[in-house]
Amino acid sequence: MTKPPPDPSVDLGPLDSFIAFHLRMAQETALRAFITSSSQPDFRPGRFATLMIIRLNPGLSQIDVCRAIGRDKSTISPLITALEKEGLILRESSAKDRRSVTLKLTPAGEKALDALLPLVEGHDQRLDAIVGDAKPELIALLKKLTAGLS
Amino acid sequence: MTKPPPDPSVDLGPLDSFIAFHLRMAQETALRAFITSSSQPDFRPGRFATLMIIRLNPGLSQIDVCRAIGRDKSTISPLITALEKEGLILRESSAKDRRSVTLKLTPAGEKALDALLPLVEGHDQRLDAIVGDAKPELIALLKKLTAGLS
DNA sequence: TATTGTTATACTCTATAACTATA
DNA sequence: TATAGTTATAGAGTATAACAATA
Numbered sequence: 269m270t271k272p273p274p275d276p277s278v279d280l281g282p283l284d285s286f287i288a289f290h291l292r293m294a295q296e297t298a299l300r301a302f303i304t305s306s307s308q309p310d311f312r313p314g315r316f317a318t319l320m321i322i323r324l325n326p327g328l329s330q331i332d333v334c335r336a337i338g339r340d341k342s343t344i345s346p347l348i349t350a351l352e353k354e355g356l357i358l359r360e361s362s363a364k365d366r367r368s369v370t371l372k373l374t375p376a377g378e379k380a381l382d383a384l385l386p387l388v389e390g391h392d393q394r395l396d397a398i399v400g401d402a403k404p405e406l407i408a409l410l411k412k413l414t415a416g417l418s
Numbered sequence: 419m420t421k422p423p424p425d426p427s428v429d430l431g432p433l434d435s436f437i438a439f440h441l442r443m444a445q446e447t448a449l450r451a452f453i454t455s456s457s458q459p460d461f462r463p464g465r466f467a468t469l470m471i472i473r474l475n476p477g478l479s480q481i482d483v484c485r486a487i488g489r490d491k492s493t494i495s496p497l498i499t500a501l502e503k504e505g506l507i508l509r510e511s512s513a514k515d516r517r518s519v520t521l522k523l524t525p526a527g528e529k530a531l532d533a534l535l536p537l538v539e540g541h542d543q544r545l546d547a548i549v550g551d552a553k554p555e556l557i558a559l560l561k562k563l564t565a566g567l568s
Numbered sequence: 569t570a571t572t573g574t575t576a577t578a579c580t581c582t583a584t585a586a587c588t589a590t591a
Numbered sequence: 592t593a594t595a596g597t598t599a600t601a602g603a604g605t606a607t608a609a610c611a612a613t614a
Binding site: 278279280281282283285286287288289290291292293294295296297298299300301302313317320321323324325328332335336337338385388389391392394395396398399402403405406407409410411412413414416417418 | 428429430431432433435436437438439440441442443444445446447448449450451452463467470471473474475478482485486487488535538539541542544545546548549552553555556557559560561562563564566567568
């Protein structure tokens, strides 16, 4: 059976006034909606975010990517390896620090990212439509939470 | 190595204006902060939410719990089994529908939940302090997202 | 036929720890 | 000593599918 939709008829008590609870519900629901709507089996938010960050910050290292998206280096390693195998990114060892690598997109990577962008934008427009004018404030609050809890 | 803190110096481009991205960052950060601060190995948000919902809605079935927290029944089953084994909840088969069970807390379950509550409240007060007056609006927006995407 | 609950299984995401190589 | 990256491994958390019992 599939995951049932949330049922507001149940009394949530204090849960209903917890930011953390609603944060989780919204995030999970949004992720699920995204996966369903994209229907691209090989396409997960982490892939997109990584490609985008590399495009915008060519030459950064893996550890920089980790910091940007808040993951450990061991989490990023296999993803980077996969993207390289698929010919979407290039790794060169850094001249300055030979422990680290510099990352950039290949032309194929640029193309792949361009193809994904409308998909992601389409999804986020659904979210935009739901929150309406409050979007800037919502994003500001979410950023404050992320920063304030780090 | 540990997960590094988010680094705002990286250019996120369009990512920075995606609700979904910040939703994910905030939720993950909040979860991590919660686990760190509670430092109760056996205590995870899902356990707390389940106990609380059963307290407030005694007599509901497992499928009702699933709907309330947006999980599949196969996800809830082992959790309910564990809570019963620990003597925190009681299951009786429903008189009305013998396929389903009715759930309620035992006295030990009430006590366990009471012990957990301050921990959870303490954590959410951290979030409250960060968002300040905007809390009601934030929760309203998150609920709208959850409802609108279901 | 549909639903409640269980179970087996698998998948995704994540981190820790131990390692190499460099700094 | 500390950091960048790899790899092996393990642990949450989740769902799908098949099933039994019941509706």
